[in-house]
Amino acid sequence: MSKTRLPWIAAAASFGFFVTQLDVTIVNVALDAIGKAFDAPTAQLQWVVDAYILALAAMLLSAGAVADRAGPRRAFVAGLLLFGVASAACGLAASPLMLILSRVAQGAAGALLIPPSLALIAHAAHGDDRKRASAVGWWTAAGGVSIAAGPVLGGLLVETLGWRWVFFVNLPVCLIGAVLTLLVAPPTPAKPKVPFDIPGQAMAVAAVSLLVGGLIEGGHRGWAGAPLMALIAGVVLTGAFGLFERRAEHPAMPLGAFRERPAWTAVVVGSALNFTYYGLIFVLGLFMLRALRWSPSRAGLAFLPLTATFIVSNLASGGLVARFGARAVTTAGVLIAACGYVLTARLGAGSGLAEMLPGFALIPGGMGLAIPALTSGLLASVDKHDAGAASGALNACRQVGGAAGVAIFGALAGRDVVSGLHASALSAAALLVGAAFISAGAPRFFRPTTAG
Structure with missing residues (x-):
């Protein structure tokens, strides 16, 4: 296959990442309307958001294994179609329970979009580090745009067409992505037929569900009792999963790949970036909302500057990786984001948007450089037949990291949001400085290359 098709394949793959990330944030602004429509209590509304995140995180590793065995193209198109069906079910829900269950299905379908989309890029790049890094930059930019645009688009849809359209809007996106993939991406090879590791997959799903569920409930209810027990059980089950996979004849997760420094560096640094x-x-x-007393629409619009910086840095990352290597670009990006958090820690109750902008530029700017670089470094360090499982593991860990960040930083801000913001921002900066040391110490994170 000609590499000239790679930009089109990257565009098709980006539809999947765009729609999965969009549904992380677009629903938040519709919760009030959903609550009024169903007379639903706050706990049910929280699970309208959390059920999606939980299912997405729990199913990512299994989705990677499915993508490798079925072939990334087939798995990706199936994931888009299933996501569209689940989105329609959300929009047509007649009760809070039906909506929550449909969100679970939507999250599971979303998990089937992320690993195969990255595997499509890995296959199309033919080992060309520069082209792969550039394509991953476009893919990551699509996710960054959708996360930032979600609250704004959701607000417009709720005010004009009603809350159900925050789900119906996914249907044309999924359809266009599926058609484009079938047109531009040739069939991708499936992994040699091996048995599906059902016990390992079940352990992985249970472990991630317990960890993410414990973090979500801990942030809502406090850390004692059931949330703490869920977290302990999740950690124990994660350890048991690792021991089981070492002895499995056909493991669900290519643990051998994660013995290499580039692979586990990508997981650790990626989790830290999502956490913060x-x-x-x-x-x-x-x-x-609370300290500055802004309206929800004004607060949503205030996040738009993050989008522009994400796009620029995502697209610049590929060329910088080709020139300086993934290790240098990842390390620099992490440190830039850390500086942004330090600046954010200076905000107070009298701050305005102008004082936020330096941090709002540096945080997504650094992340936009680092995430494509570390993702491309991971794909370069594993066999292409394991690309789906490896990217599934990376993104599952990133989702767990993100859920942990919301729970822990949210708890810090529970009593006083200003002091909580200061503590969270400084903690984030310190964590990223540690992540930068890990990245800088990865001697085999792939070096500068020239396009082949």
Whole structure:
């Protein structure tokens, strides 16, 4: 296959990441309307959001294994169609329970979009590090745009067409993505036929569900009791999963790949980036609404500057990786984001948007450089037949990191949002400095290359 088709394949793959990330944030602004429509209590409304995140995180590893065995193209198109069906079910829901269950289905379908979309890019790049890094930059930019645009688009849809359209809007996106994929992406090879590791997959799903569920409930209800027990059980089951996979004849997760420094570096640094970003965005939203007393629409619009910086840095990342290597670009991006968090820690109850902008530029700017670089470094370090499982593991860990950030930073901001913002921002900066040391110490994170 000619590499000239790679931009089109990257565009098709980006539809999947766009729609999965869009549904992380677009629903938030519709919760009030949903609550009024169903007379639903706050706990049910929280699970309209959390059920999607939980299912997405829990199913990512299994989705990667499915993508490798079925072939990335087939799995990706199936995921888009299933996501469209689940979105329609959400829009047609007649009760809170039906909506929550449909969100679970939507999250599971969303998990089937992320690993195969990255595997499509890995296959199309033919080992060309520069082209792969550039394509991953476009893919990541699509996710960054959708996360930032979600609250704005959701607000417009709720005010004009009604809350059900925050789900119906996914249907044309899924259809266009599926058609484009079938037109531009040739059939991708499936992994040699091996038995599906059902016990391993079940352990992985249970472990991630317990960890993410414990973090979500801990942020809502406090850390004692059931949330703490869920977290302990999740950690124990994660350890048991690792021991089981070492002895499995056909493991669900290519643990051999994660013995290499580039692979586990990508997981650790990626989890730290999601932990800090999702946690701080959550606290910043509370800060704007409670401390600054902004309206929801004004707060949503205030996040738009993040989108522009994400796009620029995502698209610049590929060329910088080709020139300086993934290790250098990842490390620099992490440190830039850390500087943004330090600046954010200076905000107070009298701050305005102008004082937020330096941090709002540096945080997504650094993340936009780092995430494509570390993702491309991961794909370069594993066999292409394991690309789906490896990217599934990376993104599952990132989702767990994001849920942990929201829970922990949200708890810090629970009593006083201003002091909570300061503590969260400084903690985020310190964590990223540690992540930068890990990235800088990865001697085999792939070096600068020239296009082949």
